Amino acid sequence: MSSPLVTIASRSSPCEAADIILQHNVRHLLVLDNADKPIGTPLNSTNTTLGFGF
Secondary structure (H helix, E strand, O other): OOOOOOEEEOOOOHHHHHHHHHHHOOOEEEEEOOOOOEOOOOEEHHHHHHOOOO
16 A cells, blocks of 8 residues: 655755654655755655754
8 A cells, every 4th residue: 555645845944844744644755846856865754853852
């Protein structure tokens, strides 16, 4: 079974990323550039939340 892909814009803040991760109960977000094309590696909940002390 697969789930819908959850994405975030590259200009979004890490705080926004943490909110999306929590709202969608996912561990990874695919980062999209201004043209909605994937860039870099997916953000994961550990990398996003460690910087904020969650």
